[in-house]
Amino acid sequence: MPDSPPVIGLLLAGGLSRRMGGGDxxxxxxxxxxxxxxVIERIGPQVRRLCLNANGDPARFASFGLPVVADSVEGxxxxxxxxxxxLDWAAANAPDCPWVASVPTDAPFLPHDLVARxxxxxxxxEADMACATSAGRAHPVIGLWPVALRAxxxxxxxxxxxxxxxxWTARYRLAPVAFSAEPVDPFFNANRPEDLAEAEKxxxxxx
Numbered sequence: 088m089p090d091s092p093p094v095i096g097l098l099l100a101g102g103l104s105r106r107m108g109g110g111d112x113x114x115x116x117x118x119x120x121x122x123x124x125x126v127i128e129r130i131g132p133q134v135r136r137l138c139l140n141a142n143g144d145p146a147r148f149a150s151f152g153l154p155v156v157a158d159s160v161e162g163x164x165x166x167x168x169x170x171x172x173x174l175d176w177a178a179a180n181a182p183d184c185p186w187v188a189s190v191p192t193d194a195p196f197l198p199h200d201l202v203a204r205x206x207x208x209x210x211x212x213e214a215d216m217a218c219a220t221s222a223g224r225a226h227p228v229i230g231l232w233p234v235a236l237r238a239x240x241x242x243x244x245x246x247x248x249x250x251x252x253x254x255w256t257a258r259y260r261l262a263p264v265a266f267s268a269e270p271v272d273p274f275f276n277a278n279r280p281e282d283l284a285e286a287e288k289x290x291x292x293x294x
Contacts, residue, residue, distance in 0.1 A: 096137040101142050113193060166252055174232060187232045204266075220263045
């Protein structure tokens with residue numbers, strides 16, 4: 088969206104979904120639609136463009152009409168590999184967007200002001216990157232990342248074997264941005280089949 092901030096939205100679907108029994112969590116149905124459709128509805132209006140990080144056959148996401156980028160680091164290296172894939176995609180396809188906002192594809196209740204609030208401390212020069220928090224808990228993969236750090240992230244992943252998000256972000260000025268968890272935690276994620284049942288109950292309360 089041209090009036091949106093210079094941010095690319097990155098939908099992280101590169102995990103193995105073990106707790107959901109395999110398959111893609113974002114393709115499970117919530118209120119008759121894939122969870123991913125709910126995520127896109129929330130995050131899409133907040134960013135210039137969207138891309139989806141997923142490994143395996145990209146055709147399974149064809150109905151969403153989004154570019155699909157796989158990890159460039161082999162061996163399911165975790166969410167940081169997905170973030171790197173998004174940074175690389177943004178550098179090649181959206182040079183006017185110096186930021187990437189990442190969200191998981193199993194979080195259907197994301198805040199409508201997520202990107203603006205993550206971006207604010209970075210644009211003020213107070214932080215190099217930002218991540219969301221709620222109910223006193225950090226959500227490291229729901230964050231804002233500068234495209235300019237992609238070479239450093241690649242080096243950390245490949246040469247240093249860094250896998251934990253917190254280990255990498257600790258090297259920089261990270262702004263935690265707190266969001267209210269009432270009436271529904273906006274970062275509720277459907278990791279397991281029983282979470283989907285809970286999400287059905289919460290959907291009517293989510294703003």
